[in-house]
Amino acid sequence: xxxxxxxxxxxxxxxxxxxxxxxxxxxxxxxxxxxxxxxxxxxxxxxxxxxxxxxxxxxxxxxxxxxxxxxxxxxxxxxxxxxxxxxxxxxxxxxxxxxxxxxxxxxxxxxxxxxxxxxxxxxxxxxxxxxxxxxxxxxxxxxxxxxxxxxxxxxxxxxxxxxxxxxxxxxxxxxxxxxxxxxxxxxxxxxxxxxxxxxxxxxxxxxxxxxxxxxxxxxxxxxxxxxxxxxxxxxxxxxxxxxxxxxxxxxxxxxxxxxxxxxxxxxxxxxxxxxxxxxxxxxxxxxxxxxxxxxxxxxxxxxxxxxxxx
Amino acid sequence: xxxxxxxxxxxxxxxxxxxxxxxxxxxxxxxxxxxxxxxxxxxxxxxxxxxxxxxxxxxxxxxxxxxxxxxxxxxxxxxxxxxxxxxxxxxxxxxxxxxxxxxxxxxxxxxxxxxxxxxxxxxxxxxxxxxxxxxxxxxxxxxxxxxxxxxxxxxxxxxxxxxxxxxxxxxxxxxxxxxxxxxxxxxxxxxxxxxxxxxxxxxxxxxxxxxxxxxxxxxxxxxxxxxxxxxxxxxxxxxxxxxxxxxxxxxxxxxxxxxxxxxxxxxxxxxxxxxxxxxxxxxxxxxxxxxxxxxxxxxxxxxxxxxxxx
Numbered sequence: 001x002x003x004x005x006x007x008x009x010x011x012x013x014x015x016x017x018x019x020x021x022x023x024x025x026x027x028x029x030x031x032x033x034x035x036x037x038x039x040x041x042x043x044x045x046x047x048x049x050x051x052x053x054x055x056x057x058x059x060x061x062x063x064x065x066x067x068x069x070x071x072x073x074x075x076x077x078x079x080x081x082x083x084x085x086x087x088x089x090x091x092x093x094x095x096x097x098x099x100x101x102x103x104x105x106x107x108x109x110x111x112x113x114x115x116x117x118x119x120x121x122x123x124x125x126x127x128x129x130x131x132x133x134x135x136x137x138x139x140x141x142x143x144x145x146x147x148x149x150x151x152x153x154x155x156x157x158x159x160x161x162x163x164x165x166x167x168x169x170x171x172x173x174x175x176x177x178x179x180x181x182x183x184x185x186x187x188x189x190x191x192x193x194x195x196x197x198x199x200x201x202x203x204x205x206x207x208x209x210x211x212x213x214x215x216x217x218x219x220x221x222x223x224x225x226x227x228x229x230x231x232x233x234x235x236x237x238x239x240x241x242x243x244x245x246x247x248x249x250x251x252x253x254x255x256x257x258x259x260x261x262x263x264x265x266x267x268x269x270x271x272x273x274x275x276x277x278x279x280x281x282x283x284x285x286x287x288x289x290x291x292x293x294x295x296x297x298x299x300x301x302x303x304x305x306x307x308x309x310x
Numbered sequence: 311x312x313x314x315x316x317x318x319x320x321x322x323x324x325x326x327x328x329x330x331x332x333x334x335x336x337x338x339x340x341x342x343x344x345x346x347x348x349x350x351x352x353x354x355x356x357x358x359x360x361x362x363x364x365x366x367x368x369x370x371x372x373x374x375x376x377x378x379x380x381x382x383x384x385x386x387x388x389x390x391x392x393x394x395x396x397x398x399x400x401x402x403x404x405x406x407x408x409x410x411x412x413x414x415x416x417x418x419x420x421x422x423x424x425x426x427x428x429x430x431x432x433x434x435x436x437x438x439x440x441x442x443x444x445x446x447x448x449x450x451x452x453x454x455x456x457x458x459x460x461x462x463x464x465x466x467x468x469x470x471x472x473x474x475x476x477x478x479x480x481x482x483x484x485x486x487x488x489x490x491x492x493x494x495x496x497x498x499x500x501x502x503x504x505x506x507x508x509x510x511x512x513x514x515x516x517x518x519x520x521x522x523x524x525x526x527x528x529x530x531x532x533x534x535x536x537x538x539x540x541x542x543x544x545x546x547x548x549x550x551x552x553x554x555x556x557x558x559x560x561x562x563x564x565x566x567x568x569x570x571x572x573x574x575x576x577x578x579x580x581x582x583x584x585x586x587x588x589x590x591x592x593x594x595x596x597x598x599x600x601x602x603x604x605x606x607x608x609x610x611x612x613x614x615x616x617x618x619x620x
Contacts, residue, residue, distance in 0.1 A: 194580055195588060201581035205556055226581070230588060232573075232595040239577030242549040243556035246515055263542075267549030270504055271511035271536070278505060278540060285542040 002183045004146045004218045006062060006099035007119030013061050013099050015146075015186060015218045015250050020269045020280070021241075022062060022251035023262070024101050024122075024220065025055035028092065029066035037069045040084065045091055056096045059266075060256040063096065064124065065089055065113070066103040081109035089116040101148075101253070107135045114143045122146050122186065124253075128153030128167040137178045146184040147175075148220060151207075157190055161203045164189055165210055172215055183218070186251065187211050191221040193228035194236070201226065201240065205247040212248040223252040223261075234260045242268040312493045314456045314528045316372060316409035317429030323371050323409050325456075325496060325528045325560050330579045330590070331551075332372060332561035333572070334411050334432075334530065335365035338402065339376035347379045350394060355401055366406045369576075370566040373406065374434065375399055375423070376413040391419035399426040411458075411563070417445045424453045432456050434563075435498065438463030438477035447488045456494040457485075458530060461517075467500055471513045474499055475520055482525055493528070496561065497521050501531040503538035504546070511536060511550065515557040522558040533562040533571075544570045552578040 004015040015022045028051050030037040036047050055063055067085040074080050081104060089100060102113035103124040110123055125148035126136040140147045149171040151164040158164055168187045175185055189207040192200035208219050221244070227236035238260045241252065245268040256262055266284055269275040314325040325332045338361050340347040346357050365373055377395040384390050391414060399410060412423035413434040420433055435458035436446040450457045459481040461474040468474055478497045485495055499517040502510035518529050531554070537546035548570045551562065555578040566572055576594055579585040 194583075198583045198586075198588075202583050230580075230595075231592060231597075235573050235595065236577045236580065236591070238548070239552040239574050240581055242553045243578065243581055246553035246556045263545050264549050267546045268553065270540075270546065271550055271553055273504075273508045273512050276508070278508075281546070282541060285540075285545065287541075 002212075002216050002218055004122075004183055004186055005120060006101075006122050006146060008093060008097050008099045009118035011097050011099065011119075017212065017218075017248065017250060018274060019250070020061075020274045021245055021249075021265050022220075023060050023256050023265060024062045024064050024251055024253045025051075025058075025060035025256045026064050026222070026224075026253045027051040027055055027255060027257070028063060028088065029103070030069040031066060037071075040067075040069050041071045041073065045088070048088060048091060049095060052092045052095050055256050056098055058256040059262055060098060061251075062099045062101050062122065063092060064101040064103045064253055065092055067109055067113075068104060068106075077106050078108055081106045082112035085109040085113045086116040089113050093118055107132075107139070110136065111139055114139060114145065120145055122148060124148040125150050125188065126171060127151075128171050130154060133171065133174050137175055137180065140175070140180055140184070141178045146186060147180070148186050148188055149175075150188045151190055159192075159197065161189075161207050164203075165207060165214075168211060168217070169215060172217065182216055186218045186220050187215070188220050188222070191223065191225045193230075194226055195229040201243070204249075205243060208244060208247045208249045218250040219248070220251040220253060221249065223254040234258055237261050238264040241265055242271070245269075245272060312522075312526050312528055314432075314493055314496055315430060316411075316432050316456060318403060318407050318409045319428035321407050321409065321429075327522065327528075327558065327560060328584065329560070330371075330584050331555055331559075331575050332530075333370050333566050333575060334561055334563045335361075335370035335373045335566045336532070336534075336563045337361040337365055337565060337567065338373060338398065339413070340379040341376060347381075350377075350379050351381045351383065355398070358398060358401060359405060362402045362405050365566050366408055368566040369572055370408065371561075372409045372411050372432065373402060374411040374413045374563055375402055377419055377423075378414060378416075387416050388418055391416045392422035395419040395423045396426040399423050403428050417442075417449070420446065421449055424449060424455065430455055432458065432496065434458040435460045436481060437461075438481050440464060443481065443484050447485055447490065450485070450490055450494070451488045456496060457490070458496050458498055459485075460498045461500055469502075469507065471499075471517050474513075475517060475524075478521060478527070479525060482527065492526055496528045496530050497525070498530050498532070501533065501535045503540075504536055505539040511553070514559075515553060518554060518557045518559045528560040529558065530561040530563060531559065533564040544568055547571050548574040551575055552581070555579075555582060 006013050065088050067081045071080050101122040101124050104110050123145050127150045151167040153167045172182050194200045226240045227233035241264045270281045316323050375398050377391045381390050411432040411434050414420050433455050437460045461477040463477045482492050504510045536550045537543035551574045580591045
């Protein structure tokens with residue numbers, strides 16, 4: 001059974017087919033958040049603090065930390081990202097005790113994050129591009145961490161799912177050459193917007209199934225991409241997540257602060273038999289959540305449930 | 311490609327893997343609805359009329375019609391159901407022009423419904439029980455209609471999905487002996503409540519995939535059973551439907567009046583590439599639905615979408 005182990009200083013999370021879906025909080029990311037980028041340049045980390053606390057309170061299993069900011073004062077991310085990544089990692093792991101996902105396209109920032117992170121973070125990411133494989137896989141080996149493998153290569157992102165599968169397979173094989181086991185590779189099959197490519201969902205469901213059955217790897221994706229450009233994005237995301245989970249996807253980088261998506265994930269955990277005794281579902285949906293019921297009410301609910309099962 | 315054709319007097323619906331999910335409205339059913347049962351005994355069909363109109367307005371593809379009432383004046387369903395079924399079918403098809411699903415466990419009521427229904431209704435149901443096979447399959451053949459096949463037999467409902475698959479296979483084979491093709495069998499793999507059996511969802515997803523791949527049949531289920539006895543049932547149903555659709559389920563007997571479940575079905579159609587150009591999703595979610603926008607706004611939305619796809 002494939003199990004990807006990630007750790008904070010004191011806590012362990014497992015990504016796996018027999019585990020509750022791993023929700024990787026996406027909020028700590030200045031890309032496309034101009035106000036946050038300006039704050040960080042000014043040394044103001046209040047939004048990062050708020051995002052860390054809020055995402056964990058909403059049920060994130062892990063937090064993605066991305067320092068991809070372009071400063072007005074210095075536009076070179078190779079210079080600015082590594083120290084910012086270190087600073088953000090130290091701040092976040094001082095505030096919350098969940099495993100982190102170190103997210104950058106700048107190898108020096110990945111390394112700075114690895115040096116700063118406690119426990120066993122997830123490295124995000126390597127691709128099938130030759131230069132990235134050669135640069136990132138030695139880091140993965142040196143720090144003995146799991147890594148997100150994005151299935152594009154030097155020829156770009158293929159619209160052919162067979163090519164995307166082949167790229168993922170190549171990364172798994174190259175990782176093996178470095179002594180990195182398949183269970184430490186979490187493949188991102190690349191979710192395109194269904195508004196741009198009608199078969200994007202079908203492709204990912206089929207890819208996730210193949211990646212699981214043929215390579216035995218865990219999978220992830222940037223879930224909200226699926227609904228880009230369409231109305232009522234949360235409605236699309238909230239159906240996509242259970243479908244991807246049903247196909248075998250085991251984690252996603254997503255916004256845990258959105259109740260509709262998180263309810264869909266909790267329901268999918270229940271329906272995949274990854275919520276023992278329905279405890280997490282019942283806890284999240286007990287009357288107390290809606291109308292301040294008493295612990296007695298929750299106990300009565302459990303009692304009714306036991307009777308029904310008898 | 312498997313296609314089950316159902317027809318009303320003038321309209322055709324297709325159940326199939328490349329079609330939008332077929333929503334069979336469940337409301338016209340006095341079982342467990344005491345007030346409705348009493349109304350029907352008193353000759354009052356106003357609730358049936360309301361349920362027919364409302365379900366079609368909410369997007370039902372077909373309507374299930376069940377006359378399973380136990381009259382105080384005559385407790386024998388073999389006597390009471392056939393004329394009531396005829397009357398209900400005539401009433402409903404006079405009001406709405408969607409295909410009907412004739413639902414009874416009383417063979418004489420099935421036959422009365424078949425005689426009354428216009429077009430090509432779906433017969434609901436036959437089981438793997440010998441007496442039912444011998445009684446119902448000749449009706450299916452005589453009237454040349456598709457039939458729901460429920461995967462239980464004389465030994466009851468098995469908790470073993472392999473046994474449920476074997477029962478479905480037996481029904482498909484027995485139907486073939488009568489000259490009934492597999493594309494006219496819609497298998498109900500039997501959805502148990504996840505609150506009673508934690509693996510009930512997983513079982514149905516695996517069964518639906520096997521029924522599709524090995525027998526090439528369409529599938530259905532009583533979708534809301536999945537959440538029986540648990541809190542926030544709509545939240546569970548709204549995740550179950552996309553998951554079942556992702557596994558290959560092509561129809562469900564469900565409540566189309568519930569917006570959360572219908573939104574999940576529409577999103578799943580989009581994600582399965584069964585909503586050409588996202589037209590149904592955009593129509594259901596255009597600003598007009600929420601805040602009375604103009605047709606011009608909807609056109610502008612479509613135009614933006616075209617630009618994005620270009």
